[in-house]
Amino acid sequence: MSLGAQTWAMVRREFLQEQRQKYALFGVLLYVVSTVFVSKFGFKVIKDVPVWNALFWTILLFTSVIAVARSFQQETRGRLLYLYFLVDPRAVILAKMLYNVILMNILAVAGYFFYGILVGNPVQDTGLFFSTLFLGCTGLGIAFTMISAIASRAGNNFTLMSILGFPIVIPLLMLTIRLSKIAVDGAAIETPWSYIMALVMMNVLVTGLAYLLFPYLWRD
Amino acid sequence: MKQNWWKIAGSLLVVFSLIAGLQIRVKPGLLNTVSDHASTSEAPFKVSISGYNTNFSQAENQVWLVNDTLRKIKTCASKITVTDDQHIIAEFPPVAPAADPVFGLAVYNSADGLLFKPSAINTTDTFKAVIVQSCTPKVDVNAGKQFAFPFRYVLYESIRNLFFHVPMWFCMIALLTWSVFNHIRYLRTFNAKYDVIADQTIRTAILFGILGLITGSVWARVTWGAWWVDDVKLNGAAITMLAYLAYVVLRNSMEDKEKRARIGAIYSIFAYVMMIALLGILPRLKGTDTLHPGNGGNPGFNQYDLDSTMRPVFYSAVAGWVIIGLWIAQIRTRIHNLKEASENQ
Amino acid sequence: MKQIALFILMIVLASPLAAQQSVDDKLYEALHGHASFHAVFAVLFIILCGILFYLFRLDRKVSRLEKDLKK
Structure with missing residues (x-):
C-alpha cells in the first residue's frame, strides 16, 4: 500500500475509534465550554481587545494539550505493536496529525461560538480571524501531536507534555496572537501577509520535522 | 601541546577581547547642555555644556545651534568660555x-572633531516661520579621528558590554548547533x-544561556531602567x-x-x-518591539552599531568564547566517558 | 547546594553595583569615567562567577569519579 492509502486508512481508523468512545470528544468539548463559563463568571463581558484575545488563545492552548494528549496515550501497547508491523510510521504520524488538526478546528470553532456568546465578540475582520483560527489551530494540533508522541515514549506523563510542549508552541502562539489581534481590531489596511506566510511556514516546518523524526521515535 | 593549540x-x-574591550577609550561626546533661559528669543542666553572625554581647552572651539527640523540653518555662539577640558x-x-522649538547643539574643535547632541535645547517659543540667523562653521571632517569606541547616548561606557554579554548568546547558539549536528549524527x-x-554540549550551552540572561538583565537595568x-x-532567549x-527534564x-x-535527540532537534x-x-x-539593535525588520548588527573599532574586538570575543564553550563541553564529555568506563568495570 | 547558595549570594552582591548608579555618580565619574561603567563591571563579575561556579561543579564531579575509581 502506498503512503497515501495507508494514511487514509489510519485516519479512518482514528475516526472509528472516536466514534466508539464518544464520551472522550464530548469530554473535551465540555472542557472548552466550562472554561468559557469560568471566564464568563470572572470577567462578565470583556471589552479590552488584548485581554479578550489572550484569554481566547490561552483557552485554546489548554484545550489542545488536553485534546491532543490522548492521541498517543490511549493506544495500548499491544495495539501499537500491531500497528508497528502493519504500517509505515510516517503514515501513523501523518494520520494522527490530520485527525488532530480536524479535531482542533472543530473545537476552536465551537470554542469561538461559546466564547463569542458569553464573553462578547469584538471581532471586526471575520474572514481574517477565521483564517488565523485555522492556521493557529493547525499549528497547535501538529506540534502537540509530535510532543504527545515524544511524551508518550517517556512514560506518558501529562506534566512532561506541558513542559515539553509550551516552549515549542510559544513561537507559534506569539505569531497567532498578533495576527488574531489585527483581525479583531480590523484596522489592517492591507492583509498582513508577512504574518500569514510566517505562520504557514511554521506549520510546514513542524510537519516536515515530525515527518522526518517520527520514524526514529517509532522503533523500539 | 599539538592538540591543545x-x-x-x-x-x-x-x-585580548577583555584587555581591548576595557582599555580602548570611548570617543568624546556631549553629556549635558543646560540653557539659562527658557526662551531663546530673549536677549543673549548662555548654554553650559559638559562633555565626556573631550579636550575643550586644547584647541579652539566652535559652538552652534542647529534647528532639528531645518538642518541647514545654523546659529553660531557669539562668545565661548572654556572652563576646563x-x-x-x-x-x-x-x-x-x-x-520647531527644538535645537540640536554642535561643538567642534580640531582635537575632538565634530560633536553633536540632537534635541539639546527645548525652548518655550512657539512662534514659527522666522528664519534664524545663519552661519557656516568651518569643520574639517577628518579632525579628531581616533581609535576609540563610539559615543552613544544611553549606553555610554556600557557599550563595552557588547564584547562580554553578546558573545554569551553567540556561544550558546554555536554550542546548540554543534549539539544538534551530533544528535543528527547519532540518529x-x-x-x-x-x-x-x-x-x-547542551548542558554547557545552558550555562552560557543563563549567563547571557543574567548579564543582559543587569545591563538592561542600567541602560533601560528595568531588570526585564x-x-x-529577550523573551525568545528565555523561551529557548x-x-x-x-530537554534535561525529559x-x-x-x-x-x-x-x-x-x-532526547528527537526533542533536541525539534526544539x-x-x-x-x-x-x-x-x-x-x-510590528514587533525590540530595544535591541536593528528594530523590526532587520535584527543583527548594522554598520552603525558595529563600527570598525569594535568589530575586531567583538569578533575575537565571540570566537574566543565559542572555543571556550567547546572546550568546557569537551571536558564534560571526557568526564562522562570516564564515569561510564568506571561504571562498566 | 552550598555552591548554589554561594552563587546566588554573589549575584545579589553584584546587583547593588548596578543599582547605586545615581548615588555616587560623581565619585565614579572621577574614578572610572561614566557611571555606566558599573554595567560593565557587573557583567564581567557575573560571567566570572558563573564560570568559576561551573568549574567548582566540574571539580566535584571529578573528585566523585576519583573516589569511585579508588574503591
Whole structure:
C-alpha cells in the first residue's frame, strides 16, 4: 500500500475509534465550554481587545494539550505493536496529525461560538480571524501531536507534555496572537501577509520535522 | 601541546577581547547642555555644556545651534568660555525658532572633531516661520579621528558590554548547533559516542544561556531602567532556555540509555528548529518591539552599531568564547566517558 | 547546594553595583569615567562567577569519579 492509502486508512481508523468512545470528544468539548463559563463568571463581558484575545488563545492552548494528549496515550501497547508491523510510521504520524488538526478546528470553532456568546465578540475582520483560527489551530494540533508522541515514549506523563510542549508552541502562539489581534481590531489596511506566510511556514516546518523524526521515535 | 593549540588560541582571543574591550577609550561626546533661559528669543542666553572625554581647552572651539527640523540653518555662539577640558559655556545672540522649538547643539574643535547632541535645547517659543540667523562653521571632517569606541547616548561606557554579554548568546547558539549536528549524527548511526557529545554540549550551552540572561538583565537595568523588558529577543532567549531545561527534564525522566538518547535527540532537534524560528524569524516581522539593535525588520548588527573599532574586538570575543564553550563541553564529555568506563568495570 | 547558595549570594552582591548608579555618580565619574561603567563591571563579575561556579561543579564531579575509581 502506498503512503497515501495507508494514511487514509489510519485516519479512518482514528475516526472509528472516536466514534466508539464518544464520551472522550464530548469530554473535551465540555472542557472548552466550562472554561468559557469560568471566564464568563470572572470577567462578565470583556471589552479590552488584548485581554479578550489572550484569554481566547490561552483557552485554546489548554484545550489542545488536553485534546491532543490522548492521541498517543490511549493506544495500548499491544495495539501499537500491531500497528508497528502493519504500517509505515510516517503514515501513523501523518494520520494522527490530520485527525488532530480536524479535531482542533472543530473545537476552536465551537470554542469561538461559546466564547463569542458569553464573553462578547469584538471581532471586526471575520474572514481574517477565521483564517488565523485555522492556521493557529493547525499549528497547535501538529506540534502537540509530535510532543504527545515524544511524551508518550517517556512514560506518558501529562506534566512532561506541558513542559515539553509550551516552549515549542510559544513561537507559534506569539505569531497567532498578533495576527488574531489585527483581525479583531480590523484596522489592517492591507492583509498582513508577512504574518500569514510566517505562520504557514511554521506549520510546514513542524510537519516536515515530525515527518522526518517520527520514524526514529517509532522503533523500539 | 599539538592538540591543545585551539584551547590556547581561544584563551588568547578572550584575553585580548577583555584587555581591548576595557582599555580602548570611548570617543568624546556631549553629556549635558543646560540653557539659562527658557526662551531663546530673549536677549543673549548662555548654554553650559559638559562633555565626556573631550579636550575643550586644547584647541579652539566652535559652538552652534542647529534647528532639528531645518538642518541647514545654523546659529553660531557669539562668545565661548572654556572652563576646563570637560566644560564650556557658550553665549548665543537671541534666536527665534524656525518651524520647531527644538535645537540640536554642535561643538567642534580640531582635537575632538565634530560633536553633536540632537534635541539639546527645548525652548518655550512657539512662534514659527522666522528664519534664524545663519552661519557656516568651518569643520574639517577628518579632525579628531581616533581609535576609540563610539559615543552613544544611553549606553555610554556600557557599550563595552557588547564584547562580554553578546558573545554569551553567540556561544550558546554555536554550542546548540554543534549539539544538534551530533544528535543528527547519532540518529543516523546510533553510535552512543555522538549522543554523549551532544548531551554534554547542551548542558554547557545552558550555562552560557543563563549567563547571557543574567548579564543582559543587569545591563538592561542600567541602560533601560528595568531588570526585564518586554522584548522579542529577550523573551525568545528565555523561551529557548525553557525548551532546553525541558530537554534535561525529559532526558532525566528515562532510565534506559538507548531510549533516552534517541528521544532526547528527537526533542533536541525539534526544539532547535523552533528556536531558530523564534530567534531568527519573529524579530524580523514588522510590528514587533525590540530595544535591541536593528528594530523590526532587520535584527543583527548594522554598520552603525558595529563600527570598525569594535568589530575586531567583538569578533575575537565571540570566537574566543565559542572555543571556550567547546572546550568546557569537551571536558564534560571526557568526564562522562570516564564515569561510564568506571561504571562498566 | 552550598555552591548554589554561594552563587546566588554573589549575584545579589553584584546587583547593588548596578543599582547605586545615581548615588555616587560623581565619585565614579572621577574614578572610572561614566557611571555606566558599573554595567560593565557587573557583567564581567557575573560571567566570572558563573564560570568559576561551573568549574567548582566540574571539580566535584571529578573528585566523585576519583573516589569511585579508588574503591
